[in-house]
Amino acid sequence: MSRRDRADVAVVGAGVIGLGAAWRAARRGLEVIVLDPAPGMGASWAAAGMLAPLSEATPREAALFPLASDSLDRWPAFAADLEADAGAEVGLRHEGTLAIALDDDDRRHLADVLDRSRNFGLSSEWLAGRACRRLEPALHPSVRGGFEIPTDLQVDNRAVVAALVGVVEARASLRRETVVEFRPGGNGRAHRLLTASGEVVEADQVVLATGAAASPIAGAPDACRPPVRPVRGDIARLKGDPDEPVLSRVVRAYVEGRFVYLVPRRNGEVVVGATSEEGGWRTASRAGAVHDLLHDAIAIVPALSELELVEVIGRLRPATPDNAPVIGQTALEGVLLATGHYRHGFLLCPVTADAVVAALLGEPGPSSVTPFTPARFS
Amino acid sequence: MSRRDRADVAVVGAGVIGLGAAWRAARRGLEVIVLDPAPGMGASWAAAGMLAPLSEATPREAALFPLASDSLDRWPAFAADLEADAGAEVGLRHEGTLAIALDDDDRRHLADVLDRSRNFGLSSEWLAGRACRRLEPALHPSVRGGFEIPTDLQVDNRAVVAALVGVVEARASLRRETVVEFRPGGNGRAHRLLTASGEVVEADQVVLATGAAASPIAGAPDACRPPVRPVRGDIARLKGDPDEPVLSRVVRAYVEGRFVYLVPRRNGEVVVGATSEEGGWRTASRAGAVHDLLHDAIAIVPALSELELVEVIGRLRPATPDNAPVIGQTALEGVLLATGHYRHGFLLCPVTADAVVAALLGEPGPSSVTPFTPARFS
Numbered sequence: 098m099s100r101r102d103r104a105d106v107a108v109v110g111a112g113v114i115g116l117g118a119a120w121r122a123a124r125r126g127l128e129v130i131v132l133d134p135a136p137g138m139g140a141s142w143a144a145a146g147m148l149a150p151l152s153e154a155t156p157r158e159a160a161l162f163p164l165a166s167d168s169l170d171r172w173p174a175f176a177a178d179l180e181a182d183a184g185a186e187v188g189l190r191h192e193g194t195l196a197i198a199l200d201d202d203d204r205r206h207l208a209d210v211l212d213r214s215r216n217f218g219l220s221s222e223w224l225a226g227r228a229c230r231r232l233e234p235a236l237h238p239s240v241r242g243g244f245e246i247p248t249d250l251q252v253d254n255r256a257v258v259a260a261l262v263g264v265v266e267a268r269a270s271l272r273r274e275t276v277v278e279f280r281p282g283g284n285g286r287a288h289r290l291l292t293a294s295g296e297v298v299e300a301d302q303v304v305l306a307t308g309a310a311a312s313p314i315a316g317a318p319d320a321c322r323p324p325v326r327p328v329r330g331d332i333a334r335l336k337g338d339p340d341e342p343v344l345s346r347v348v349r350a351y352v353e354g355r356f357v358y359l360v361p362r363r364n365g366e367v368v369v370g371a372t373s374e375e376g377g378w379r380t381a382s383r384a385g386a387v388h389d390l391l392h393d394a395i396a397i398v399p400a401l402s403e404l405e406l407v408e409v410i411g412r413l414r415p416a417t418p419d420n421a422p423v424i425g426q427t428a429l430e431g432v433l434l435a436t437g438h439y440r441h442g443f444l445l446c447p448v449t450a451d452a453v454v455a456a457l458l459g460e461p462g463p464s465s466v467t468p469f470t471p472a473r474f475s
Numbered sequence: 476m477s478r479r480d481r482a483d484v485a486v487v488g489a490g491v492i493g494l495g496a497a498w499r500a501a502r503r504g505l506e507v508i509v510l511d512p513a514p515g516m517g518a519s520w521a522a523a524g525m526l527a528p529l530s531e532a533t534p535r536e537a538a539l540f541p542l543a544s545d546s547l548d549r550w551p552a553f554a555a556d557l558e559a560d561a562g563a564e565v566g567l568r569h570e571g572t573l574a575i576a577l578d579d580d581d582r583r584h585l586a587d588v589l590d591r592s593r594n595f596g597l598s599s600e601w602l603a604g605r606a607c608r609r610l611e612p613a614l615h616p617s618v619r620g621g622f623e624i625p626t627d628l629q630v631d632n633r634a635v636v637a638a639l640v641g642v643v644e645a646r647a648s649l650r651r652e653t654v655v656e657f658r659p660g661g662n663g664r665a666h667r668l669l670t671a672s673g674e675v676v677e678a679d680q681v682v683l684a685t686g687a688a689a690s691p692i693a694g695a696p697d698a699c700r701p702p703v704r705p706v707r708g709d710i711a712r713l714k715g716d717p718d719e720p721v722l723s724r725v726v727r728a729y730v731e732g733r734f735v736y737l738v739p740r741r742n743g744e745v746v747v748g749a750t751s752e753e754g755g756w757r758t759a760s761r762a763g764a765v766h767d768l769l770h771d772a773i774a775i776v777p778a779l780s781e782l783e784l785v786e787v788i789g790r791l792r793p794a795t796p797d798n799a800p801v802i803g804q805t806a807l808e809g810v811l812l813a814t815g816h817y818r819h820g821f822l823l824c825p826v827t828a829d830a831v832v833a834a835l836l837g838e839p840g841p842s843s844v845t846p847f848t849p850a851r852f853s
Binding site for chain 2: 333335336379380381382383384385387388391392394395401402403404405406407409
């Protein structure tokens with residue numbers, strides 16, 4: 098016999114985006130059911146948790162900067178609120194980022210990045226190699242220079258996910274179920290979601306926060322299919338000594354034309370990321386991808402070679418045709434999208450959650466989200 | 476209440492050496508109890524399974540060659556017998572080894588190895604790079620040359636371990652228990668082994684096949700303490716397509732002064748090994764060790780970068796002061812050692828098992844084992 102449930106809102110997908118939106122919606126008094134067979138175990142589980150609008154502001158993605166910057170501003174309150182509600186810390190850190198160049202080619206490239214970043218309000222000066230090593234003594238002696246981005250933040254991605262799972266379970270309903278079919282309602286009828294175990298969830302509004310999920314939900318009309326493609330990212334986690342941290346802040350670098358970051362956690366761990374690979378439908382990481390991550394990390398900070406490699410993990414990130422997210426009401430009444438966050442899921446979580454809740458309640462949302470509605474792809 | 480058991484022989488340690496000896500002893504009619512909290516999960520689980528006396532004949536270890544060669548000769552019958560008794564295959568392969576050099580330094584080094592190997596009866600000719608690539612088309616175009624060792628064999632280490640566990644469970648008794656104390660007998664009294672769960676095993680003879688176990692057994696007299704030190708080895712396992720194998724034989728190479736081997740399995744997997752690190756008491760592998768393995772493997776066979784990295788695993792190998800095993804009767808009556816096999820556990824399993832069984836029964840054993848008695852260290 099099938100079980101039947103009803104809620105104001107059904108959220109499909111319990112990554113950082115779906116969980117964040119569900120939590121905020123529940124806090125505003127909406128009845129919310131979240132559906133995901135493995136909450137938090139998708140791309141959110143492999144993220145580095147950098148909150149770095151400037152570091153990520155590539156020329157092609159410059160349009161994203163106001164949205165990213167708005168969301169960064171929302172993070173301290175979002176984190177404080179989440180920590181209070183969950184009774185657990187999420188590892189928000191304020192040490193900022195040090196961007197560095199390893200050789201002369203990298204230096205030219207990074208100097209261009211600094212120039213561009215000034216347009217976004219960065220006032221940092223170029224630092225010589227010695228000044229970089231004064232900030233981070235573990236850097237390789239051949240580091241040519243770099244600059245600080247003091248406004249960048251970071252969170253511990255897995256701590257955020259765990260906290261969000263906790264508050265969603267407390268304030269809403271989190272079902273570890275796979276949605277296999279979507280029967281759209283509209284005209285006064287509720288939308289219906291069928292799960293693999295035979296459960297039926299009826300909801301007035303549905304938020305599709307399905308990330309880079311391999312297959313769209315059967316029955317979902319084209320009007321609400323997210324225009325996403327999967328871009329694989331792999332990271333490595335190294336175990337260090339919390340009492341003698343190798344790094345005190347996030348370090349980003351260009352090495353042989355590749356982009357690498359090192360994110361130190363309070364527990365001594367260093368997250369090394371990330372590869373970027375279109376498609377990449379495989380379970381384990383490519384040997385070459387892991388090689389490149391370790392090579393680049395050790396090239397920047399030789400002492401990392403002595404740390405234990407405790408995990409290599411890869412996940413699919415959802416990217417749209419313009420690499421910016423799709424957030425808001427689709428052409429189908431009561432069906433919202435919140436996906437396509439690509440490399441920026443954690444950074445964009447607070448502003449996305451606020452935008453989704455505003456849309457669900459029919460209130461005006463953050464203006465920074467306006468350019469990123471699903472309508473731009475139709 | 477403690478359980479009490481009696482047997483002719485107790486074997487402490489269920490790696491390939493302990494299991495092999497226990498199986499052969501049980502086949503000769505001895506009652507055998509084997510004790511190990513995690514049978515087969517030590518160094519044997521991380522081995523590559525190469526049976527390669529010549530490839531491994533470094534100048535320092537030349538004394539080992541007659542023993543290794545004798546054991547290699549015993550492998551085909553040992554494998555056939557084990558497969559028949561276990562009803563399972565162990566992946567014995569006869570394609571031999573191709574030893575290659577990547578650059579000119581490596582070429583000089585490898586040419587010396589070929590010269591030395593002629594003293595051990597190898598009649599192979601030096602092959603130019605093109606001839607090497609004709610044998611293994613996936614080799615990097617810059618491979619400078621090498622030579623074949625057609626007599627090398629390989630087995631699938633995990634298949635051998637699984638088969639040995641099966642036959643030992645069928646013909647003897649395998650207890651998943653940790654031995655915490657050894658109370659030597661002698662003068663007509665049985666030796667007694669106490670386990671962590673309170674079991675007491677009495678046996679007329681005891682075989683210590685304890686590998687590189689971190690702590691000696693409490694109560695064991697100095698006369699039977701194996702003179703071993705731990706040498707860590709890490710390997711990586713890459714998942715390939717069994718229908719389109721990247722390699723058809725074992726490839727060994729020197730890369731930037733490091734030694735690396737690539738062992739293709741019938742299931743498409745390629746085992747990449749191995750690091751060598753004195754001590755190395757850690758759970759996970761060093762990031763630098765994994766980097767070197769992947770770097771060297773991809774340098775030799777670029778296509779390996781596209782395979783999935785499915786496992787990185789490191790274990791401690793037991794090495795003695797002269798890097799050769801200790802096999803046979805100790806100064807303590809009825810207590811035998813079978814350990815110190817270092818990088819050669821699988822290769823030396825058949826001859827070690829035959830030597831142990833002969834010693835247990837008071838028969839003459841293989842003469843190749845004579846130089847490797849425990850007495851040489853006292």
